[in-house]
Each structure stands twice: as structure tokens, then as C-alpha cells.
Amino acid sequence: MDIIKTDNLVFEYVTTNEEGDVTDVNRALNNLNIDVQKGDFVAILGHNGSGKSTLAKALNAILLPTKGSVIIKGMDTRVEDNLWDIRQTAGMVFQNPDNQIIGTVVEEDVGFGPENLGVPTDEIWTRVEKSLKDVNMLDYRTSSPNKLSGGQKQRIAIAGIMAMQPECIILDEPTAMLDPNGRKEVIQTVHEINKTANVTVLLITHYMDEVIDADKVIVMYQGEIVMQGNPREIFSRVDELKSYRLDVPQVTELAYELKKAGLDLPDAVLTIDEFTDAMSKYLKG
Amino acid sequence: MAIKIENLNYVYSPKTAYEKVALDKVNIEINDGDFIGLIGHTGSGKSTLVQHLNGLLKATSGAIYYNGQNIYSEGYNFKELRSKVGLVFQYPEHQLFGTTIFEDVAFGPSNQGLSKAEIDERTRKALDMVGISEDLYESSPFEISGGQKRRVAIAGVLAMEPEVLVLDEPTAGLDPKGRDEILEQISKLHLENNMTIVLVSHSMEDVAKYANRIIVMNNGQVKFNDEPKAVFSHYKELEEIGLAAPAVTYIMDGLKNIGFDIDVSATTIEEAKKEILSYISRVQ
Numbered sequence: 001m002d003i004i005k006t007d008n009l010v011f012e013y014v015t016t017n018e019e020g021d022v023t024d025v026n027r028a029l030n031n032l033n034i035d036v037q038k039g040d041f042v043a044i045l046g047h048n049g050s051g052k053s054t055l056a057k058a059l060n061a062i063l064l065p066t067k068g069s070v071i072i073k074g075m076d077t078r079v080e081d082n083l084w085d086i087r088q089t090a091g092m093v094f095q096n097p098d099n100q101i102i103g104t105v106v107e108e109d110v111g112f113g114p115e116n117l118g119v120p121t122d123e124i125w126t127r128v129e130k131s132l133k134d135v136n137m138l139d140y141r142t143s144s145p146n147k148l149s150g151g152q153k154q155r156i157a158i159a160g161i162m163a164m165q166p167e168c169i170i171l172d173e174p175t176a177m178l179d180p181n182g183r184k185e186v187i188q189t190v191h192e193i194n195k196t197a198n199v200t201v202l203l204i205t206h207y208m209d210e211v212i213d214a215d216k217v218i219v220m221y222q223g224e225i226v227m228q229g230n231p232r233e234i235f236s237r238v239d240e241l242k243s244y245r246l247d248v249p250q251v252t253e254l255a256y257e258l259k260k261a262g263l264d265l266p267d268a269v270l271t272i273d274e275f276t277d278a279m280s281k282y283l284k285g
Numbered sequence: 286m287a288i289k290i291e292n293l294n295y296v297y298s299p300k301t302a303y304e305k306v307a308l309d310k311v312n313i314e315i316n317d318g319d320f321i322g323l324i325g326h327t328g329s330g331k332s333t334l335v336q337h338l339n340g341l342l343k344a345t346s347g348a349i350y351y352n353g354q355n356i357y358s359e360g361y362n363f364k365e366l367r368s369k370v371g372l373v374f375q376y377p378e379h380q381l382f383g384t385t386i387f388e389d390v391a392f393g394p395s396n397q398g399l400s401k402a403e404i405d406e407r408t409r410k411a412l413d414m415v416g417i418s419e420d421l422y423e424s425s426p427f428e429i430s431g432g433q434k435r436r437v438a439i440a441g442v443l444a445m446e447p448e449v450l451v452l453d454e455p456t457a458g459l460d461p462k463g464r465d466e467i468l469e470q471i472s473k474l475h476l477e478n479n480m481t482i483v484l485v486s487h488s489m490e491d492v493a494k495y496a497n498r499i500i501v502m503n504n505g506q507v508k509f510n511d512e513p514k515a516v517f518s519h520y521k522e523l524e525e526i527g528l529a530a531p532a533v534t535y536i537m538d539g540l541k542n543i544g545f546d547i548d549v550s551a552t553t554i555e556e557a558k559k560e561i562l563s564y565i566s567r568v569q
Contacts, residue, residue: 245462
């Protein structure tokens with residue numbers, strides 16, 4: 001079964017004046033049809049203002065569709081009674097680590113979610129321990145979140161969501177504010193929980209190199225889905241991606257440039273190993 | 286010489302349980318016309334350092350000379366320093382407040398005791414420099430795209446006509462095209478207006494492409510201070526302190542490891558392409 005399904009999803013931001021008359025309508029999502037299977041790792045790319053974050057909020061019932069529907073594990077986001085179950089099924093991690101940590105001690109922060117779900121105390125502690133282990137932060141359980149690096153804070157935020165035992169995690173540019181090491185830590189963590197805990201992941205990002213290990217990539221442009229496929233299919237279309245204000249990983253770009261210069265190289269080289277293989281084959285061939 | 290930093294120390298919350306040495310005997314010279322890339326992991330002291338450059342933070346000890354004058358000497362004119370050294374914070378668009386874009390950008394110069402005509406001229410010039418066209422002048426700064434907002438915020442600093450422009454991660458959160466646009470604008474200010482630039486960045490690719498010198502901070506100290514190729518040749522040490530080299534460095538290294546006899550110092554795609562093509566024509 002699809003864990004996330006949108007059917008002709010439309011969302012409009014409507015501006016009204018003081019009298020309540022509509023002065024402006026901005027269609028942020030235009031007829032989106034998305035299917036995500038349980039256990040998938042799906043990446044969403046798109047320029048600033050392409051509708052990525054609006055989509056994330058629509059999936060979590062923070063925003064409700066103007067037209068069409070969003071179904072999370074069979075539950076329609078428009079039905080108010082589903083709200084808590086939807087948010088427990090699909091947890092969200094946001095861009096700024098400092099805006100989503102509320103506890104003064106790491107373990108209390110992680111326990112906040114399950115506590116609000118009415119989970120018994122013993123069970124909360126079991127979950128806190130397991131979630132911190134999942135994100136490789138167990139050693140910091142009694143630390144103050146203030147003393148942690150950005151990457152560590154984001155992993156705590158992820159643990160906080162994991163403690164609610166969601167089936168799906170939506171991450172909205174979780175690495176935008178992090179240094180290279182922090183980015184690596186977070187992306188690795190997300191891949192691990194996807195594999196070991198079988199949590200479905202929806203990763204929204206601007207960094208092309210974070211996408212190459214995804215099962216599926218969705219490219220958005222001006223509120224619409226313009227490309228869908230696996231990373232290799234997506235990154236073989238370099239010029240098209242650039243026309244959507246995006247990019248390709250550096251190694252892909254270099255291979256593409258060399259190919260344009262006349263070298264017979266394969267399309268969409270995604271890793272350094274692939275690149276060196278292709279180069280040595282080229283020289284031997 | 287524009288800025289000379291001598292034995293600079295800065296301690297947060299001294300003599301308390303939270304005491305933390307953020308800058309530890311920092312010595313740096315920034316010359317007129319430099320384009321400096323300032324890198325370091327979160328908490329390495331980059332942002333603390335740049336806030337000293339225009340006197341927002343006062344050093345615990347040490348000195349900063351701006352055009353030969355110690356800014357900590359008695360009676361030093363900080364107001365003038367702040368108009369000469371423009372500081373663009375992280376997420377500067379959070380500081381937009383004007384009802385129109387024009388008004389927002391004009392705020393800085395209108396506090397510098399200029400005539401209305403001069404204020405207008407500077408505001409137009411600054412908006413032109415960041416590529417904001419006249420038809421947007423009367424729009425609200427809150428109704429434009431993220432990349433545009435950031436450029437308006439940068440224009441607000443440019444309108445003060447600084448000699449040195451310091452930018453703290455100006456491309457964070459922008460899409461790839463938006464990143465390129467902002468960096469191209471900054472590069473243009475450097476090349477065409479000879480502005481001295483200090484760019485704080487987490488992107489090794491960006492500093493490799495634009496900076497003529499890279500300063501690496503670690504634990505409040507200057508770890509490296511050299512031209513990009515020299516700094517990135519230490520990529521193993523950079524990794525140990527939470528950084529990395531540009532992706533291209535790893536690619537060239539990979540080729541060398543499988544027996545390509547190439548120069549591995551390339552840090553940009555352009556350079557790598559040239560070196561690889563020249564290698565191929567040599568061996569074929």
C-alpha cells in the first residue's frame with residue numbers, strides 16, 4: 001500500500017484585505033500526483049518557492065488541500081479526526097535545529113513526543129534510549145542541547161520524531177544550516193533509520209549530492225512535478241535540471257563536461273568510483 | 286593594507302562557569318582588494334571573528350588596525366568604521382523591515398547625514414549592483430522570492446558604500462541557481478568596484494572558485510591562511526577538523542590512485558577538465 005498518496009493536489013495561498021476580500025491567489029501546488037511506497041527513500045528537489053515546503057506541510061496536515069486530496073496510510077488529511085494519527089504516522093523535521101528543540105536535557109527533549117501521546121513512562125524511556133541509539137547520540141543523553149553542534153541537534157530532532165514511532169519521516173532541508181560534517185552525519189543517520197527501522201523517508205533538499213542514494217527523486221518547478229525517476233535518470237538530464245534552477249553533483253558535472261569535449265563516457269556518473277572506472281575504461285578502449 | 290588583526294583574543298562569559306575562549310591569538314592581514322574565503326566547522330570562531338571586524342564585539346585583548354589605525358584606541362570613530370566595513374549577517378532577510386524595497390535599502394544611508402538626492406542615488410546604485418530592477422522598488426520586501434530578499438538585504442549594506450564587505454554564509458538555504466547568482470554578484474563587486482570581500486562559507490566549492498586566499502579557523506585559532514590550492518592540499522587535516530576539500534580534489538586524487546600521472550591541484554571543474562583533457566592528449 002502507498003504510505004503517501006496525493007491525488008491532483010492543489011494548494012493556494014490566498015491573501016485577503018482588511019474587509020476580507022480576496023486580493024491575491026498564489027497557486028503553490030498545481031495538480032500533484034505522488035505515490036510513495038512504504039520503506040522508500042524519496043528525495044524532493046526544487047528551487048526556492050517551487051512548493052517543496054508547502055507540499056511537506058500538506059503531507060502533515062499543517063496545510064489542507066484547496067483541491068484534490070492527500071492520503072497518509074489510508075487516512076485523508078481533510079478529516080479532522082485523523083489529524084493526530086496522521087502526524088504520528090508522518091513526523092516532520094525542519095531546517096533550523098534551534099527552533100525545534102524544547103528540552104533542557106537531550107533525553108527529556110526526545111521523550112517529549114511520546115509523553116504527549118500518552119505513552120506509559122517505562123515505555124517512554126525505552127523509546128528514548130532506542131531512538132538515541134538509532135541516531136548515534138546515546139552518549140549525549142544527559143547533555144544540554146545548547147552545547148551540541150548543528151548536526152548533533154538535528155539528530156536529536158530526528159530522535160524526537162523516532163520516539164513517536166512514525167512510519168514515515170519528512171525532512172524539510174534538514175542540512176541547510178549545517179557544516180560539511182554535520183550534513184554528512186544527518187544524511188547518514190537518515191539512511192540508517194530508513195534501512196534498519198524501515199522508516200519511509202521524504203528528504204527535501206537543495207544539495208544534489210545528498211540525493212544520489214535515494215530510491216526515487218522528484219523534481220518540482222513552480223508548483224508542479226517536472227521530473228521523476230531514480231537518481232541516475234534524473235542526473236543524466238543536466239541541462240534540463242539547470243533550466244529548473246538546479247544542478248548536478250560535481251563529479252556528474254565534470255563527466256558531463258568531458259563528454260561534451262568529445263570523450264566517450266557514460267551518462268550520469270554519480271560517484272568518484274564510477275568516474276575513475278569510466279576514465280580507465282575510456283583510456284583502455 | 287585594509288585590516289590587520291594582531292594577537293586577538295576573545296572570551297565569552299569570562300570568569301563564569303560558561304567561560305569559553307572563542308578566539309585564541311588570531312593574527313590575520315587582509316589587503317585591499319582581497320577576496321578571502323573564511324571556513325571552519327560550526328563553533329570554530331568564524332562568526333565571532335567577523336563581528337570584530339566592524340567593532341560589534343570588542344576583543345578581550347589584542348588589536349585590530351583598520352587602514353593603519355587601531356580601532357581600540359581612544360576616541361576611535363566606530364560609526365565611520367561600520368560604514369566602511371559592511372557586515373551581512375546570516376539570513377539577512379530576517380532583518381528586512383521597510384514597507385517598500387526602496388525604503389528598506391535607503392535606511393542605512395539616510396542615517397549617514399546625506400542629502401535626499403545622495404540617498405536616492407546610493408539606494409538606486411546599491412539595488413542595481415545586486416540586480417534588483419526598478420519595477421520592484423515600490424514592492425514590499427516581504428512579497429519577493431527568498432533569493433531576491435537576500436539580495437535586497439545585501440543592497441541595504443552596499444548602500445552605505447563600504448570598502449570591505451563581510452558576508453556570513455550568504456548562500457545558506459538558497460537553491461543552486463540562487464547560490465550562483467549571489468556569488469556572481471559578489472564577485473562582480475570585487476572585480477568591478479575593487480571591493481575587499483570576506484566570505485564566510487561552508488561550501489568548499491564556492492571558496493575554491495572565488496577566493497584568492499582561504500583562512501581556516503579551528504578552535505578559535507587560524508589553522509591555515511594561504512591560497513586555495515595550498516590550503517586544499519592539506520585535505521586530510523581539513524577532514525580531521527570537520528571540513529573537506531572541494532569534490533574535485535577527491536576526483537583528481539581518485540584518478541591519481543588508479544595510475545593517472547596528473548597534477549591533482551585542481552579545485553574547480555574548469556581546472557579539472559583542462560588537466561584531464563591535457564593528460565589524455567599526452568597519453569594518446
